Amino acid sequence: MEVRTLAEPRHSGAFGGAAPDALLVLLRALSTLHDACGDVAVPGLRRDPWDGTTHTEEEFRDLASVQDHLPLIGTGSLGERLWSGPAVTVIGLDAPGVDHAASAVVPYARAKVNLRFHPLQDPYEARAALVDHLRAQRPFGIPLTVTPGNTGPGFEARTGGPAYRSALTALKEAWGTEASFVATGGSIPLVNGLAQAAPDAEVLLFGAQDGMCNLHAPNERVLLSELRNTVVAMAAFVREYAADFAAARAARNLG
Numbered sequence: 001m002e003v004r005t006l007a008e009p010r011h012s013g014a015f016g017g018a019a020p021d022a023l024l025v026l027l028r029a030l031s032t033l034h035d036a037c038g039d040v041a042v043p044g045l046r047r048d049p050w051d052g053t054t055h056t057e058e059e060f061r062d063l064a065s066v067q068d069h070l071p072l073i074g075t076g077s078l079g080e081r082l083w084s085g086p087a088v089t090v091i092g093l094d095a096p097g098v099d100h101a102a103s104a105v106v107p108y109a110r111a112k113v114n115l116r117f118h119p120l121q122d123p124y125e126a127r128a129a130l131v132d133h134l135r136a137q138r139p140f141g142i143p144l145t146v147t148p149g150n151t152g153p154g155f156e157a158r159t160g161g162p163a164y165r166s167a168l169t170a171l172k173e174a175w176g177t178e179a180s181f182v183a184t185g186g187s188i189p190l191v192n193g194l195a196q197a198a199p200d201a202e203v204l205l206f207g208a209q210d211g212m213c214n215l216h217a218p219n220e221r222v223l224l225s226e227l228r229n230t231v232v233a234m235a236a237f238v239r240e241y242a243a244d245f246a247a248a249r250a251a252r253n254l255g
Contacts, residue, residue: 001029001134001146002094006107015105020142023095023106028139030111033088038073044129045086046118050079053180063211083183087116088130112149116185119154127151152189155203162244163202170236174229206230 005020035041055063055078066072074081081087092112096102113134117126127148134146157164159181171179188205195203208230214220 001026001113001144002108002110003029003142003144004108005142006105009102009104009107012103012105019105020140021105023109025139025142025144026095026109026111029134029137029144030090030113032133032137033113034073037075039075040086040088042086042088042130042133044132045115045126046121047080047085048118050077050084050183052079052083053182054079054082055182079183083185084118086118086126087185089114089116117154119156119183121154123151123153152187153192155188155192155195157203157205161202162248163204163241166237166240166244167204167206167233169240170233173236174233206233 003022003025005022005025010019033040033042040047057072057078060066060078060082061072072078072081074085076085090111091114094108094110096106113130115126115130117123131146131148134144137144168179191203191205195201208222208226209215210223210226213222213226
């Protein structure tokens with residue numbers, strides 16, 4: 001989303017107060033994306049209660065590196081805020097930098113917004129809800145230019161099949177503790193495509209990373225122990241899945 005209000009910067013002492021500041025317009029529009037509690041305030045985005053496994057607040061604060069004196073945003077359970085409800089994040093902002101700022105009314109500003117939506121909501125419906133909301137904003141009577149980006153369908157795995165049973169056994173063997181099911185946000189449209197192409201197949205996703213790996217952040221890393229455990233788990237999964245398949249085939253032959 002972007003806004004242009006002036007042909008070029010103008011001295012804020014002479015023109016500020018009446019000349020429309022593009023950055024103020026943009027910030028005003030961005031502020032409508034959430035309510036006073038931090039919940040997403042865009043109409044049409046699906047949010048359901050979450051009754052599955054979730055983090056404690058202490059675990060989440062540690063994983064997210066939240067400063068001790070700051071609250072979390074939003075209301076409802078963590079699972080609902082993180083997995084069965086939408087999230088809107090401002091992931092980029094083009095505006096004059098503080099170190100090189102001049103005393104001038106800003107003529108142009110731009111932001112990039114990321115939307116995570118409910119896995120069962122149509123992706124184009126969710127994107128349209130966000131785009132329509134932003135296009136309806138007229139801060140100080142000034143419209144914004146909103147350009148939709150790419151989107152892809154969500155995915156909700158069925159976790160009760162033999163592949164998942166084998167994976168749980170394999171992960172416990174590799175890490176020495178029971179695995180838990182959690183939802184997560186991401187951008188892997190291929191998964192939904194595979195699920196539609198082979199609707200009876202089980203789809204498993206696994207990343208060789210721990211919760212503190214700084215995914216998509218500076219100093220992202222993978223522990224050698226995670227790689228080792230992943231190799232062990234993959235080998236154990238093949239063994240367990242083959243054994244389950246052989247047992248099921250034998251049972252069918254006996255029947």
